[in-house]
Amino acid sequence: MSILLAASAEGDGFVSPGPKDFEFPGIFSPDSWFTKPILIVIVAALLVGVLFYLAARRASVVPSKGQFAGESLYGFVRNDIALDAIGHRDGMRFVPYLATLFSFIAVMNIAGIIPLVQFPASSRIAFPLVLAVIAWVIYLYLGIKKHGFVKYFKDMMFPAGIPWPVYILLAPIEFFSTVIVRPLTLTLRLTFNMFAGHLVLLLFVLGGEYLLVDYGGAVGIVAGSVSIFGSIVLTFFEGFVQLLQAYVFTLLTALYIGGALADEH
């Protein structure tokens, strides 16, 4: 930190990465809507679609390697997320949605550590927001459809078996939590995990480059090497976080759906 501070204080030195590094000009013209994150999202969707299609194209009882990989991913979401969180009675209906959700988020996230791409599209808040709003609409719709509007909110805000004074606190908290906080936390958790991860990687890579090239000297070379090496380790860690966050987003969505369909809140 002292090096960074010194550099900043000198004025001509290192400019630390920040939110500006998450803004891209249009690819073909600077003001166009067609930016790098948008291209990444389109390619991610196409990639997921094509890979799954190839895996399923010549599906047979004895699977090929591709089919096995596709089936494993699908089977993971099916058995370990959908059926576990929603239950065997209703879970199967949501497997296609949850499997799409998981693979789409995972590929958007992983784009952050793919060489040359190196930007997690899901650090742009619009994409997680869209997915969270879809989840929000689905679970509210399912809950209201299953229990009726009044009963759904009554069960949510006034769960049975609690002394009535507690409801004064509990009812607004439950309502707030289910209707407002859930989509917000889904969005913000994914966005800023990716945002922070990418920022840290940028810091290590750009800082290392600055130390090695511009700062120089024994201190610069040693610290820069450590920083670059750290960025490699962090890249693997980021890969783990990216898959984990895709899993968390999908699992929470499944849990919200399961909660909406549950007989008792």
Place this chain on the structure above:
Amino acid sequence: MLATGALTTAVLAAGAAEPSPLKPHTAEIIVGLVAFVLLFLFLRAKVFPVFEKAYADRAAAIEGGIKRAEEAQAEANAALEQYKAQLAEARAEAARIRDEAREQGKQIVDELTAEARETAARIMARGEEQLAAERQQVVTQLRGEIGRLAVELAERVVGESLADEDRQRRVVDRFLAELEQGEPSGTAS
């Protein structure tokens, strides 16, 4: 102090100029929504049913294989039981036949022995009978002959002079000699 102050100012200035990461872009919302919905519709139509079918087929194939194996096992067990039963039956049959044969053999031997004994008894009886008949015949014949001879001898004795003891003896000797020469058949036995 000076450095910190400068840094704070710089950060503040940069913060004011920098875009907020909390502000969603309309284009990104549209692209994200369209990409996700299209991807979902495509995968739900073309990919996931195939996987589900592969699961079902595989489960069916494995269950079918297990069922077939169980059936084959049951069949083999049934055949084994049948063979064992047949083998036991055959063994019992063989034992029965052996016993029967032994009994039959014993019976045959008994029968033959009895027959032989009977035959021997019959032969002996016939021999005795024959012997008795012959003896009877001889006795009858002898009785006749002796009578005739006695008469003949008496005639001779009466016809010759009976005074002389020598003559008497000669007569008897001659008679006996004639008897030996002339009538061999009558005294053969």
